[in-house]
Amino acid sequence: xxxxxxxxxxxxxxxxxxxxxxxxxxxxxxxxxxxxxxxxxxxxxxxxxxxxxxxxxxxxxxxxxxxxxxxxxxxxxxxxxxxxxxxxxxxxxxxxxxxxxxxxxxxxxxxxxxxxxxxxxxxxxxxxxxxxxxxxxxxxxxxxxxxxxxxxxxxxxxxxxxxxxxxxxxxxxxxxxxxxxxxxxxxxxxxxxxxxxxxxxxxxxxxxxxxxxxxxxxxxxxxxxxxxxxxxxxxxxxxxxxxxxxxxxxxxxxxxxxxxxxxxxxxxxxxxxxxxxxxxxxxxxxxxxxxxxxxxxxxxxxxxxxxxxxxxxxxxxxxxxxxxxxxxxxxxxxxxxxxxxxxxxxxxxxxxxxxxxxxx
Amino acid sequence: xxxxxxxxxxxxxxxxxxxxxxxxxxxxxxxxxxxxxxxxxxxxxxxxxxxxxxxxxxxxxxxxxxxxxxxxxxxxxxxxxxxxxxxxxxxxxxxxxxxxxxxxxxxxxxxxxxxxxxxxxxxxxxxxxxxxxxxxxxxxxxxxxxxxxxxxxxxxxxxxxxxxxxxxxxxxxxxxxxxxxxxxxxxxxxxxxxxxxxxxxxxxxxxxxxxxxxxxxxxxxxxxxxxxxxxxxxxxxxxxxxxxxxxxxxxxxxxxxxxxxxxxxxxxxx
Ligand SMILES: Cc1ncc(C[n+]2csc(CCOP(=O)(O)OP(=O)(O)O)c2C)c(N)n1
Ligand code: SF4
Ligand SMILES: [Mg+2]
Numbered sequence: 001x002x003x004x005x006x007x008x009x010x011x012x013x014x015x016x017x018x019x020x021x022x023x024x025x026x027x028x029x030x031x032x033x034x035x036x037x038x039x040x041x042x043x044x045x046x047x048x049x050x051x052x053x054x055x056x057x058x059x060x061x062x063x064x065x066x067x068x069x070x071x072x073x074x075x076x077x078x079x080x081x082x083x084x085x086x087x088x089x090x091x092x093x094x095x096x097x098x099x100x101x102x103x104x105x106x107x108x109x110x111x112x113x114x115x116x117x118x119x120x121x122x123x124x125x126x127x128x129x130x131x132x133x134x135x136x137x138x139x140x141x142x143x144x145x146x147x148x149x150x151x152x153x154x155x156x157x158x159x160x161x162x163x164x165x166x167x168x169x170x171x172x173x174x175x176x177x178x179x180x181x182x183x184x185x186x187x188x189x190x191x192x193x194x195x196x197x198x199x200x201x202x203x204x205x206x207x208x209x210x211x212x213x214x215x216x217x218x219x220x221x222x223x224x225x226x227x228x229x230x231x232x233x234x235x236x237x238x239x240x241x242x243x244x245x246x247x248x249x250x251x252x253x254x255x256x257x258x259x260x261x262x263x264x265x266x267x268x269x270x271x272x273x274x275x276x277x278x279x280x281x282x283x284x285x286x287x288x289x290x291x292x293x294x295x296x297x298x299x300x301x302x303x304x305x306x307x308x309x310x311x312x313x314x315x316x317x318x319x320x321x322x323x324x325x326x327x328x329x330x331x332x333x334x335x336x337x338x339x340x341x342x343x344x345x346x347x348x349x350x351x352x353x354x355x356x357x358x359x360x
Numbered sequence: 361x362x363x364x365x366x367x368x369x370x371x372x373x374x375x376x377x378x379x380x381x382x383x384x385x386x387x388x389x390x391x392x393x394x395x396x397x398x399x400x401x402x403x404x405x406x407x408x409x410x411x412x413x414x415x416x417x418x419x420x421x422x423x424x425x426x427x428x429x430x431x432x433x434x435x436x437x438x439x440x441x442x443x444x445x446x447x448x449x450x451x452x453x454x455x456x457x458x459x460x461x462x463x464x465x466x467x468x469x470x471x472x473x474x475x476x477x478x479x480x481x482x483x484x485x486x487x488x489x490x491x492x493x494x495x496x497x498x499x500x501x502x503x504x505x506x507x508x509x510x511x512x513x514x515x516x517x518x519x520x521x522x523x524x525x526x527x528x529x530x531x532x533x534x535x536x537x538x539x540x541x542x543x544x545x546x547x548x549x550x551x552x553x554x555x556x557x558x559x560x561x562x563x564x565x566x567x568x569x570x571x572x573x574x575x576x577x578x579x580x581x582x583x584x585x586x587x588x589x590x591x592x593x594x595x596x597x598x599x600x601x602x603x604x605x606x607x608x609x610x611x612x613x614x615x616x617x618x619x620x621x622x623x624x625x626x627x628x629x630x
Contacts, residue, residue, distance in 0.1 A: 024455050054451075061447040061450075061477055061480065065448065068420065072438075072456060090441055204436035207434070
């Protein structure tokens with residue numbers, strides 16, 4: 001078993017990156033995620049593994065540093081919070097278009113605008129539906145614990161390279177800041193440059209005499225060529241939908257109703273579920289772990305068995321659209337949310353269940 | 361009766377005094393005839409060949425007329441988003457410290473949208489080379505005003521001439537950059553005559569050689585023409601460049617071996 005530690009979610013991301021064999025981190029301070037770079041700088045990862053950590057001049061610079069490094073096959077990561085992630089959207093779109101692997105962590109805070117530094121889930125649409133310009137998706141992982149902040153970082157790198165795609169970890173200010181025990185996986189050595197070149201023949205690593213030069217770009221001025229790029233991306237997204245869906249169910253076997261929630265909201269719904277079950281309500285919990293690809297089929301199956309669903313989110317109703325698209329209109333599906341950095345209490349979630357779904 | 365024309369092959373080894381480097385891909389350049397971009401491409405690729413570092417070089421192209429530089433340069437390259445080439449190059453050089461890394465950027469790319477990335481990469485003293493093509497205009501998008509457009513100069517978005525009161529002054533970013541401690545070598549060159557071409561090539565060689573020493577940024581500005589954007593013939597544009605661009609952007613070394621070169625004040629025509 002790996003090493004057991006008490007850590008903040010943000011620190012777990014940083015430690016997991018070092019242990020996963022990450023080559024470089026580029027970031028810019030913003031609350032509530034600054035601990036990621038602070039932890040990395042304090043850890044001197046260059047001494048530990050040779051990992052490079054650089055404080056960039058802006059999130060625009062960090063994402064483009066990521067683009068440059070990823071284009072040479074290096075394993076790289078950035079983290080930020082909502083306003084910074086907005087600044088990165090052009091770069092993320094370029095990375096999706098050029099098919100570059102990287103992990104981008106969004107420790108979401110309340111918006112819009114400068115908003116608040118308190119936790120929120122209001123960046124669901126931005127993360128799941130593309131965010132930047134053009135038809136693209138990225139894999140989106142939604143950790144609900146410090147343990148998952150660690151595990152998803154490693155999983156994120158694996159998926160990023162498997163599909164040559166940016167992967168987003170969509171966390172929030174509470175998961176990033178709270179301390180929990182976490183079991184750290186054993187360190188994986190960083191790849192040597194020789195291994196990197198062998199494993200990533202697409203990467204721009206310097207042209208030897210015996211191969212064609214490599215061009216990393218998202219540009220194809222010929223519409224037919226650009227359509228081919230798009231078709232290739234779409235085919236890749238269908239593969240992700242087939243192979244990479246992750247979700248968790250709790251007490252769904254006998255459930256008449258379910259909460260659907262991701263990340264921190266799912267943690268709150270666990271408590272609400274206990275409270276409601278104590279009142280005799282047969283309620284379960286469905287927690288999507290990959291927000292893209294969304295667990296469409298299991299949601300649809302569950303929709304055939306229960307009477308109603310309450311989608312609990314810390315936003316004005318975003319994931320509920322995907323839930324409705326998955327389940328259809330046969331049962332009652334309602335949204336309950338608090339916004340702007342307010343975390344719903346377990347009691348108000350139960351009340352919403354009783355008034356909006358059971359009584360409603 | 362006329363003698364039939366007999367074509368004799370004269371391209372024999374002993375006759376060849378100059379040959380296109382095979383580091384330039386054998387395809388027609390996308391640049392307008394008369395444009396300086398292609399000459400700089402050739403100087404850069406010839407230098408890489410002479411140093412025998414094709415396999416050790418990673419280049420970054422900008423958004424601008426030279427966006428397709430990677431189609432012409434037979435080396436591994438990445439196409440950056442508009443203005444962000446120095447950010448890409450920073451990360452590449454940090455993670456591949458033994459490679460030769462360069463960015464190739466226009467004036468809109470480097471001195472407007474990418475000013476922050478340019479200044480900060482230079483100020484951090486990253487060990488890569490910046491080739492900066494200053495043609496005083498946005499060539500690619502059809503001749504709009506650039507940060508470097510001269511006072512009074514016409515462009516499609518300053519059709520009555522750049523009015524510095526409302527449109528701001530041209531930015532001498534090269535002089536600005538020369539003052540940063542992370543910058544080791546700064547020079548301003550041109551490519552409109554054989555003599556200037558030779559000097560530019562020498563500067564490129566010097567910059568790349570210095571990457572081995574990890575002394576900081578080498579920054580080469582090439583003041584160039586944009587005959588299409590300036591709405592002139594190539595010959596007119598070169599004359600106009602000599603008469604108007606060079607007084608404002610005087611050629612020569614600005615910083616050598618980490619030290620600013622003493623310069624006599626040049627008179628600027630406004
Ligand atoms: C974010 C963004 N904004 C605007 C553009 C449009 N654009 C493309 S090239 C260019 C100007 C390029 O001018 P310059 O850097 O001087 O290069 P030149 O074509 O003159 O060599 C602009 C504004 C873009 N591609 N991306
Ligand atoms: S538009 Fe100007 S910069 Fe672009 S290729 Fe033509 S002459 Fe050169
Ligand atoms: Mg220009």
